[in-house]
Structures are given as C-alpha cells and as structure tokens.
Amino acid sequence: MRSKITRIMTRDGSARVHIIESRDIVNEAIRIHGTAPTASAALGRLLTVGSMIGCMLGEKTDALTLTLDGDGEAGKLIVSSDWLGNVRGYIENPLADPPAKPNGKLDVGAAVGSGMMRVIRDCGGNEPHIGSVELVSGEIAEDVAAYFAQSEQIPTLCALGVLIGKNADCIGAGGIIVQLLPFADESIISKLEKNAERLTDISGIFSRYAESDKANLFVADIALDGIEYDLFDEIEVEYKCTCSRERTGNAVHSIGKKEALSLIEEAVAEGKEPVIEVGCRFCGNNYVFTKEDVEEMFADNNKNEEV
Known part of the structure; x- marks a missing residue:
C-alpha cells in the first residue's frame, strides 16, 4: 500500500489540513540508508513533513528542500520534494542512535541537536525563496511549526510520528499539518487546540491503522472532532529519487x-x-x-x- 496525503479544508474556511500516512516512504529510506532506529525516526519525520509541505507547492516545476543542520549525532539531514509530495532524503550519520528518553521513546531531539532548519522553495526559473529558523527542539514537528510562524507568519500545528518495530523496520508513520487561514473563527481555533492534545501518540495511531487505507481519515476525525470539514483530495506519494x-x-x-x-x-x-x-x-x-x-x-x- 503506497503512502497517501489527504488534503482537507474546514467548511468555514478557518483552516487547511494536510495528513499523510508515510510508512512505505520511511521503510524505503531505511532500506536505502541502513539506518539505526533513532536515525530512522529522524529521517522518517523529515521525509513525512517534507512530503506534506511539498504538495503545498503550486507549479509542476516547483521543488522543496528541507535541511536540518544540527550538532547532534545524526549530522546533517536533507529532504527534497516535488510538487506532488514525492520525496527523497539523506542523513549524514545513518547509525546515529543515542540512548532513549526516560519514557522509552527514541530521542530524535538528541540525535538532531541544536542548530538551524532551512527551507528552500525553488519556483522554476525565479529566485528560490529561502527561509531559516533556529531549531526549537530538534524533534522536527515543533521546528516546522516555528518555521511557519516566524518565516511565513502562518499559525501552524504540526504532529509527526515514526514508530520503529523490533526488527528495526517502520510499523507506523505519518503526520498532520493544520494551518490557520486569515480571519479564522476563534471557536474553531479552540477546538483545534483541544483536539491536538489527542495527537501526542500519532505514531501509535498510524500503527494501529497501518493496514487500513483509512488511516488518514481516522486522524482527521480526531484533529477535527466537532468541526465540519470537506475532503479536498487524496494523493499517492512515494520515496522517489530523481537522479539519472x-x-x-x-x-x-x-x-x-x-x-x-x-x-x-x-x-x-x-x-x-x-x-x-x-x-x-x-x-x-x-x-x-x-x-x-x-x-x-x-x-x-x-x-x-x-x-
């Protein structure tokens, strides 16, 4: 089953939502790079969010590059996406695997470390738009939200998750980006903030519905609980290298x-x-x-x- 992005708009126009189930993309990255569990989670999260941001591009010739340049064990991470959300990625140290957090979860923040996140939007023949933000946590989701808030002035909720199994493969992965649009209704904002509290274990949610093609809709029902919304479209995406x-x-x-x-x-x-x-x-x-x-x-x- 190929990875898939679902694009949604709240019916009143307060927010737009992108949701991706990305297990296949992450497993392809693991196969190519031979990553250790924490490196898999870090690269997997960046691929996941890169795919969602990539499909926000407007033209066929547009491309996106995300770079995490931290001082952690993982070194530099790079992900590029086309306008359809197809992605490819690189991690400088694929064997990065610092000790887990006290709660047993992989410490992606430690693997990435402190540094900068850069976002390059290449719009065909025009000058690329380059934005950067200091890494907030290295956990990637918070860093992406900070980028949109600081560089593009778009209030953004981002949740990402990659669950690695006992065999070092990915058994659940995905993410969601919710962005407020101008003049968003305050009651909708309150509901979105409350619903976001239920997305803290988003990798677990995607893992539970990994064999279902409805995983994105389950996440949508959680994130948009109590909010009317319209499903715009669904796009199949993959790990796709453009080299030749x-x-x-x-x-x-x-x-x-x-x-x-x-x-x-x-x-x-x-x-x-x-x-x-x-x-x-x-x-x-x-x-x-x-x-x-x-x-x-x-x-x-x-x-x-x-x-």
Missing part, C-alpha cells in the same frame, strides 16, 4: 574535460579502476564513467572548437 545517468553526466561535464580526466588518472595512481564513480546520496545508485565516456562527453565541444 544523464544528470550525473552533466555534473561530470560541468567540471571540464581536463579535471575529469585528471580524476581518472588519480584513480589509476591509487590502484583503483580507471573510472569516475559518482554515487547518489539519496538512493545509493552509482554511475561509472570511463575515459571513453569522458572523451565522448566532450566530443561535441571539440567539433565546435574546430569550426
């Missing part, structure tokens, strides 16, 4: 023929294969370019120089 041999080749081409060939010479001097090997940190794919590939890559340039 062509794109990687363009990156090699950008350093120039002389530098590319020198990399191959350095590999030979070190007793390695005479190739340039470029790995994608988001999906683990490796792209190999031989000397012949490099020569062919710059062949058109040589022809232009001869004219």
Whole structure:
C-alpha cells in the first residue's frame, strides 16, 4: 500500500489540513540508508513533513528542500520534494542512535541537536525563496511549526510520528499539518487546540491503522472532532529519487574535460579502476564513467572548437 496525503479544508474556511500516512516512504529510506532506529525516526519525520509541505507547492516545476543542520549525532539531514509530495532524503550519520528518553521513546531531539532548519522553495526559473529558523527542539514537528510562524507568519500545528518495530523496520508513520487561514473563527481555533492534545501518540495511531487505507481519515476525525470539514483530495506519494545517468553526466561535464580526466588518472595512481564513480546520496545508485565516456562527453565541444 503506497503512502497517501489527504488534503482537507474546514467548511468555514478557518483552516487547511494536510495528513499523510508515510510508512512505505520511511521503510524505503531505511532500506536505502541502513539506518539505526533513532536515525530512522529522524529521517522518517523529515521525509513525512517534507512530503506534506511539498504538495503545498503550486507549479509542476516547483521543488522543496528541507535541511536540518544540527550538532547532534545524526549530522546533517536533507529532504527534497516535488510538487506532488514525492520525496527523497539523506542523513549524514545513518547509525546515529543515542540512548532513549526516560519514557522509552527514541530521542530524535538528541540525535538532531541544536542548530538551524532551512527551507528552500525553488519556483522554476525565479529566485528560490529561502527561509531559516533556529531549531526549537530538534524533534522536527515543533521546528516546522516555528518555521511557519516566524518565516511565513502562518499559525501552524504540526504532529509527526515514526514508530520503529523490533526488527528495526517502520510499523507506523505519518503526520498532520493544520494551518490557520486569515480571519479564522476563534471557536474553531479552540477546538483545534483541544483536539491536538489527542495527537501526542500519532505514531501509535498510524500503527494501529497501518493496514487500513483509512488511516488518514481516522486522524482527521480526531484533529477535527466537532468541526465540519470537506475532503479536498487524496494523493499517492512515494520515496522517489530523481537522479539519472544523464544528470550525473552533466555534473561530470560541468567540471571540464581536463579535471575529469585528471580524476581518472588519480584513480589509476591509487590502484583503483580507471573510472569516475559518482554515487547518489539519496538512493545509493552509482554511475561509472570511463575515459571513453569522458572523451565522448566532450566530443561535441571539440567539433565546435574546430569550426
């Protein structure tokens, strides 16, 4: 069952809501990066919220990048999303696994540490919009809410959860973002705040309904209890890397023929294969370019120089 985002609006227009069930996305990240439990939870939460924010983008060419640059054991975390909410992610130290909290829960805040959260919205050919906020807790949900409040002046509730099983796989994951719209009704705000208290174990909720395609609606009924709302749409999302041999080749081409060939010479001097090997940190794919590939890559340039 693929992960899914549900988009909702309160009937009176006070708030918009995004809910995601993201277990499949998190398990794919665990498979690719071989993460320890706390690293899985940290990366999983960032992928979860990145997907929801990504599908808030307006145009097909828009893209989103979230970066957590903390001083914790996990190091830097990066998630990118397209406008449909498809995501990919990277964690600098996939083996980060600090001791659990006294209540037994994974200490994501300790793994992330103190530092900055950056949000980059790339809107096609326009200058990207870059916002940043100091990490509030490193638990990610609170940091996202702080970002929206400080950088975009949008009052936001965010709850995220990733539950890791005994086999180090994800058995429940998801999240919700509730954002108040201008002139929101005070009675609706009060109900939203009260209902939010029931979302403290959101990973447990998603775990209980993991095999149901109605998990998002169960969460909606909790978050919007006593509030009339309309379901706008549902979108299937996935962990999706955009790397390719062509794109990687363009990156090699950008350093120039002389530098590319020198990399191959350095590999030979070190007793390695005479190739340039470029790995994608988001999906683990490796792209190999031989000397012949490099020569062919710059062949058109040589022809232009001869004219």
